[in-house]
Amino acid sequence: MKLDSSIAAVVTGGASGLGAATARRLAAQGVKVAIFDLNADLGESLARDLGGVFCQVDVTSDTDVDAALARARSRHGQERVLVNCAGIGNATKTASRDKASGEIRHFPLAGFDRIIQVNLVATFRCIAKSAAGMLTLPPLADGERGAIVNTASVAAQDGQMGQSAYSASKAGIVGMTLPIARDLMGEGIRVNTILPGIFNTPLLQAAPDHVKAALAESVPFPKRLGDPDEYAQLVEVMITNGYFNGESVRLDGAIRMAPR
Template identity: 50%
Template sequence: MKLADHVFLVTGGASGLGEATVRRFVAAGARAVIADFNEARGQAVADELGEAVRFIKCDVGAAADAEAAVKAAIDAFGRIDGVINCAGIGTPAKAVGKGGPLPLEQFERVIRVNLTGSFNMIRVAAAAMQEQTANDEGERGVIINTASVAAYDGQIGQPAYAASKAGVVGMTLPLAREFARAGIRVVTIAPGLFITPMMESLPAEAQASLGSQVPFPSRLGRPEEYAQLAQSIVENAMLNGETIRLDGAIRMAPR
């Protein structure tokens, strides 16, 4: 599937990996809907990029918001060809800290956004995609999820984040198998240490230190590199049911 003249819904598209994806896809001729909780930033990006982009405020964990986001894409552009799930949160916390057990609602919130939120968008988008006419390759859509190397190398203080991302990895193959007969592919990207709003909140020295831990290239990943891989996934019909580590060969230490 080519990017040009196709429609993509990008959760978390107002910043970081999602924003870079929106910008790259639109530059290649695609149309995009940004689904993000940050209304001011999301609308600003949409206004900058023009008629090819729409914004909708979206809580990815809410069923009604997922339905509204997919409907917004179809209403604006007539169809939906792909979903790129970039929305996510990460709040480091040990299971048992100095103040006692981690409040359960903090764990559940991370799961709700990162895992349930991804599935929520997938189920609604796939239902719409399977009703569309397939292209010459038999494709009706593509779904790209965002996991993390934490799914494999979760550090101390990351039980909620690592569990949420491992869940994203775990549902990739069964969803790809389920949607195969409809011509909908499912692929997950597991980034390593990338420049995101969360990373940018750290001091420059801390960012440099983290980047130096990456074997090669010894730096933080750039959002544009995530977007580049997302484009390759869309355009390569044989990529399906797989999780791709995008991490410079890093393997995270326990802490």
């Protein structure tokens, strides 16, 4: 797929971090970008800078996603590109003992479910609704109608202590990538997933310098945090390379996460 002003894209979690870098890279190619996010201040500012549209949306809500897609399509037309970057994380052990009191606790199931709903179910929600819209589009070269890129994490394969919910949610994204690509292959819609390692997103930017230095040192090569635009570069390749389909690819400087 050639990226230009004839292409409309939706980027969930597009107001900051990996999503914002992706929105900027797509807009630089002339793509009409719709940013889906809860953060209205950041989202509206970025949309103005890019000449795009911002939609305040909770991706766990059918109503919100439907309304956001309708707003984006009224401005830009039906999207041919969907990039799913919205997600959350936490760190809670499955069961643990308080060292001071001896109290035994377990991971609250509501907290586990929240991670699954935001990271996994909402990703599928956006894929299904966007793909249904893409089916209405006329095919391009090779019969292509659209391209979808999802965001998992290296935690899908080597999750650390306290990441049971997060790892499960991201492993679910990896696990559904090929079946969804197969579901949509007859309609010319490609589906791929990126598993990012440690990237210099706003969450890490707020960490102390010594913490960031230690994280950078843990990366085999290059010994630094990933730049969000490096993620966006891979998104661009997955969209523009028509033979890229059904793949889940690590982008991590060869890191393999330790248990803690």
